[in-house]
Amino acid sequence: MIVGNGVIAKACADVDHDEVLIFASGVSNSRENRITEYEREKKLFVKTIEGCGLNKLIYFSTCSVIDPSLSESSYVKFKLEMEEYALNAHPNVLILRLPQVLGYSNNQSQLGNFLYDAIENEKVFNLYTNACRYLMLAEDLKVIVSVLIEHGKQNHIYNVAYSNRSKMQEIVQLFELNLMKKAKFNKVDKGECYTIDNADFIQLIDENKQLHLNSKTSQIIEKFVFGKKMIKT
16 A cells, blocks of 8 residues: 655555555655644644554655754654654554655656756756765665565664765766756855765665666766656657
């Protein structure tokens, strides 16, 4: 059973399981400050858990909870609250903290869509020069979630991220390269370059060497941009 209709929910469609609740609904904009949006999402989450009776719960959180510069954001506080609730409300929980997931949608608050649109349409944006991000393709999620359902530890939080930390400046340069356009941005002295402890996730991936995942930043951006171009043609 999958709850949600966004990029993550669609990416998990092929691993839908009768005995697993995959809660992939969420507040779509990580900069959201309206309390009503979080209250709506919490109400749906609580109602879904109480009424499902399934053997396992998958809840998607965010690696941003590790970012010191975002510790006071409403989004991060909400995700931490929901992580705690999930662990207490269900006997068999897997919490998957995701990095920046690049998937095709009209949601311009998602990093990949934002940068593609800004560079392609020559829009000026602010570039946080101290910021780093970890990237993942949405299409890889179905493989990752399938492995975690089968082999993941019960009642465990996984930081689901490759070891591909990249400076935002590097990410923008890769988008420029693949779009063959120069980005227009203002440099802002902000952001953090934090490290994600992904050891248990990487170990699980290494134990399943038959997986073919897109783990390099350059590879992820190249595939994402190519896919966006195909959608537009």
